[in-house]
Amino acid sequence: MTPAYSGPARLILADGVCISGMASLATNQRGGLNGWGGTFRPDEITTDLRNAVEGLQLELPYDRIGAVAVTGIRKLLATQVLVSLAGRGPAPF
Template structure:
C-alpha cells in the first residue's frame, strides 16, 4: 500500500454535492497511532465547503473512498483556498 497520494479527487458533502479538486495525502504514525490526512485544493470554492462538518467523503480515482474531517482552511490567493483534512478509517490510497 502506498504511503502518499497526490492527484485528482472529489469531496462528497453530506447533501451529495461534489467538489472536484486536487489532493495531497500521506500516512503518519504519531504516539503509536497510525493515521492519514493532508490537504485539498478545490477547483472552485463553493460556500457550502467552508461550512462542511465532520465526516464527509473523499473520492479518489478508481472508486476509492475515505472519510475525512475538515480541520482547517486558509486562503492561498484571492480565489483559492487550501483545506486541511484528517482521515478516519481505512486509508483509501
C-alpha cells in the same frame, strides 16, 4: 517509506454535493497512532465547502473512498483555498 497520494480527488459533502480538486495525502504513524490526512485544493470555492466540517468523504480515482473531517481552511490566493483534512478509518490510497 510513508504511503502517500497526490493527484485528482473529489470531496463529497454530507448532502451529496461533489467538489472536484487536487489532494495531497499521506499516512502518519507517530507514537503508535495510525492515521492519515493532508490537504485538498478545490477547483471552486462554495459556501457549502466553507461550512463543511463532518460527514465528508474523499473520493480518489478508481472509486477509492475515505471518510474525512475538515480541520481547517486557509486562503492561498484571491480565488483559491487549501482545505486541511483528517482521515477517518483506513486510508483510500
